[in-house]
Amino acid sequence: MTSALVATRPGVLEVQDVELPALGPGDVRVEVAGVGVCHSDLSMVDGTLRPSYPLVLGHEASGVVTEAGPSAGVPVGRHVVLNWAVPCDSCWHCEHGEPWLCSTVEGSTGTPGGRLADGTTYQACLGLGAMAExxxxxxxxxxxxxxxVPLAEAALLGCAILTGVGAAGNAARVQPGDSVLVVGLGGVGLSAVAGARLAGARKILATDIAESKEPLARAAGATDFLVASAGLVRQVRAMTDGRGVDRALECVGSAVTIRQAWSATRRGGTCVVVGVGSPDHEVRFNPLELFHFSRTLVSSVYGNSDPRRDIAGLLEHVAAGRLDLAGTITDRITLADVPAAFDRMRRGEGGRALVVFPPRDQEAR
Incomplete structure (x- = not known):
């Protein structure tokens, strides 16, 4: 049995002992060192993504392999990051260089996991269920x-950092000298700021409803910080010679902020939707503005990344001191503290919360 955070139904979270599935020939058992509290986890809890319950939360995690099946191809003792979007490598998207759009991953919120103490089968969030020991x-x-590499902090490579940095580099294609707007400064938004800096952006405008995010934004690489308001678009244009930014990255997922990011983008620029929003909300555009502004509007799914390739590139930045794994972490917590972390997320407070598990065998780390 292992301790895990279970959503028994929408809005109801409990730390329970669960029985993990049996180890198959190609499987590994991973002792989790750290797991990030992601907005996607909150979307599972509040019903935005409508998963099946009971659900063991968590998908942004790292740890050490403690057991491996004969065909797993991973040695015991290996430090690893978990990958919640493993591409099939055979569907149309995979064969055309878009593994982040893999058909086998599309729309999946969970897969059958092990069992709760009463024998009920639980779903593992995004195939991992990583908020567990x-x-x-x-x-x-x-x-x-x-x-x-610091093992617990490396969890953020599995989602927030990969998604944010990838959104800037792969989806927005930020170029040296560009001006960039990042809207929403949670873990992914702060990583998008870092990604814009790594790509060589000259001016990086970061905005959030919480003024307290300014130090985090500047540490990530923002040159300017704006408190979100109805006048945001005018402020951005005033700071970019009236044009608007070359690239805007919307990391909230609301109709209002998507519209703001779009309107703050210059003619011919690119607006990238990174935040996961509700299907009940609508963003409106009129045909004339679409023609006149000639902007590109795209989304970024998992940073348009392939973790098998792109995590190695991020680790090069870490080794060179260009990327701080802990830079977005504002709270180190236990499983029992995750509901409070969700409350802070709803209020827009703090950066990334990281659940840290004490190692069971210090020598294995």
């Missing part, structure tokens, strides 16, 4: 880490 996952769902 241990997980059993396919060997293909882990990405190796160097032993000298």
């Amino acid at each position: 241990e997980v059993v996952v396919p060997g293909r769902a882990v990405v190796p880490l160097p032993d000298d």
